[in-house]
Amino acid sequence: MIFVPEKNLNAECYLLLIWFCRVTILVGWKMDFVTEEEKTEDYLFKIVLVGDSAVGKSNLLARFARDEFYPNSKSTIGVEFQTQKVHIDGKEIKAQIWDTAGQERFRAVTSAYYRGAVGALLVYDISRRQTFDSIGRWLNELQTHSDMNVVTILVGNKSDLRDAREVSIAEGKSLAEAQGLFFMETSALDSSNVAAAFQTVVKEIYNILSKKVMMSHEVNKPDSSSFDGKTVVLPSEDNPQPDAAEAKAGSGCC
Known part of the structure; x- marks a missing residue:
């Protein structure tokens, strides 16, 4: 089928339609063609990148997933995702x-x-x-639209x-402590702390899950292997955010 846009369809709506078709096809293809290797993972954690446009979310993902950096990368349209294996x-x-668009016009879609x-x-x-001043809004949006407490790191x-710094390490750490978040400064340009930031989140999710499996095992004596290979959903109750992590004072990010 060939889609022919109506003349009165504005450019923004057309871009959204193209993006929606693209993601639908991609997700459908991924579901239909799962390799044997992909079936071997023990857990699947969904993690989202949120923040204003041009803060470097896409480059953080590119550096972590492919060890790549794009100095002239364009703003993300809608939502894109990639997977990366971590062993714990x-x-x-x-x-x-999931890399979410930071532009205001895409917020209704990405939420x-x-x-x-x-x-x-x-x-x-x-x-x-x-x-940095927008972080409160993004955190509120995350808490409003997520199904449970989400392990979060302020980056x-x-x-x-x-030489261009406008937000001090102390300010970032203070906000993270006030909100009960982990905190770290990163640089996608020189890769400083990029892997550490993602791994901090993954490990904390795994630790929470492991504790819940142990508690469940003590009460009901289930087979903990029944959790293997499942997408992880952390219930909101009895799952407080971890204490804020120490700031990493080193070369930074992009």
Whole structure:
């Protein structure tokens, strides 16, 4: 079938339609063609990247998933995702990382993709204070649209831009402590702390899950292997956010 847009369909709606078709086809293809290797993971964690446009979310994902960096990357349209395997305590965990658009006009579309997330990287640009000031709004949106408490790390990106810094490490750490979040500064440009930020979230999700499995085993004596290979959903009750992590004072981010 060939879609011919009506003359009165504006460019923004047309872009959204193209994006929706693209994601629908991609997700459908991924569901139909799952390899034997992909079936071997013990857990699947959905993690979202949120924050203003141009704070470096896509480059953080590119650096973590493919060890790549795009100095002239364009703003994400809608939502895109990639997967990366992480090994913890002998378990293979597949992190399904969703990169959400930061532009205001896409927020209604991307909000649906918070559902099912068990981890989040809340990203701002240390060289643009307005992106830090927006963190409260993004955190509220995450908490409003997610199904449960989400393990969240506050990420001050582009830490390599030391001379252009507008947000201090102390400010970032203070906000994280006030909200009960982990905190770290990163640089997708030089890869500083990028892997550590993602791994911090994945490991904390795994730790919470492991504790719940142990508690369930003590009460009901279930076979803990029944959790293997399942998408993880963390219930909201009895699942407080972890204490804020120490800030990493090193080269930074993009």
